[in-house]
Amino acid sequence: MTEQDTATSEKALKLRERVKKKKPDFVRQESWRYRRLKESWRRPRGLDNKMRRKIKGWPPTVSVGYRGPKVARGLHPSGYKEVLVYNAADLKKIDPKTQAIRIAHAVGKRKRTRIIVDARKRKITILNLKEAKEEAKEEELTEEKEKEERPEEKEEAEKTEKPKQKRAKTRKRKGMVEKQ
Numbered sequence: 001m002t003e004q005d006t007a008t009s010e011k012a013l014k015l016r017e018r019v020k021k022k023k024p025d026f027v028r029q030e031s032w033r034y035r036r037l038k039e040s041w042r043r044p045r046g047l048d049n050k051m052r053r054k055i056k057g058w059p060p061t062v063s064v065g066y067r068g069p070k071v072a073r074g075l076h077p078s079g080y081k082e083v084l085v086y087n088a089a090d091l092k093k094i095d096p097k098t099q100a101i102r103i104a105h106a107v108g109k110r111k112r113t114r115i116i117v118d119a120r121k122r123k124i125t126i127l128n129l130k131e132a133k134e135e136a137k138e139e140e141l142t143e144e145k146e147k148e149e150r151p152e153e154k155e156e157a158e159k160t161e162k163p164k165q166k167r168a169k170t171r172k173r174k175g176m177v178e179k180q
Contacts, residue, residue, distance in 0.1 A: 009072065009075065012070075013072050015068070019069075020068070026059070029044045029051045041062065076100060076127060078100065080099055080100035080125055094124055096123050100124070103115055116129070
């Protein structure tokens with residue numbers, strides 16, 4: 001993005017904020033009358049509906065006139081375009097200057113920490129970082145420790161792991177025998 005584009009998008013974001021302040025809270029028809037109806041917006045339908053006909057004294061309805069500036073549509077308030085990420089491979093497609101990532105809700109801790117570490121290396125903005133700040137630090141520390149390990153230590157670790165696996169199998173077998 002050029003400097004002119006960033007300046008226009010910043011102006012558009014400020015304009016969008018001003019427009020949003022003036023925009024009314026659109027409510028569902030007669031939600032104020034019945035407890036069972038929530039205030040969440042539903043389009044008024046019906047032949048004699050007062051809101052649909054825009055009769056004076058009734059709440060305003062959603063229309064194109066309330067729309068924000070075209071440049072600012074789809075942008076996060078920070079000015080970045082939001083991209084949903086499911087794994088670390090998705091980070092390769094992202095431009096750090098114009099895009100920011102939001103880690104998907106379904107992503108688990110291990111993948112989340114991997115994504116956070118890779119995003120920090122590439123200097124990509126993460127919009128929902130609050131949840132896993134500590135986990136990312138732990139992941140970085142474990143990576144550093146792995147690099148420092150010598151091949152001799154890895155061989156020793158492998159030797160000690162093999163007997164543990166055999167013990168686990170025998171325990172399972174014993175458990176199965178006891179159940180029968």
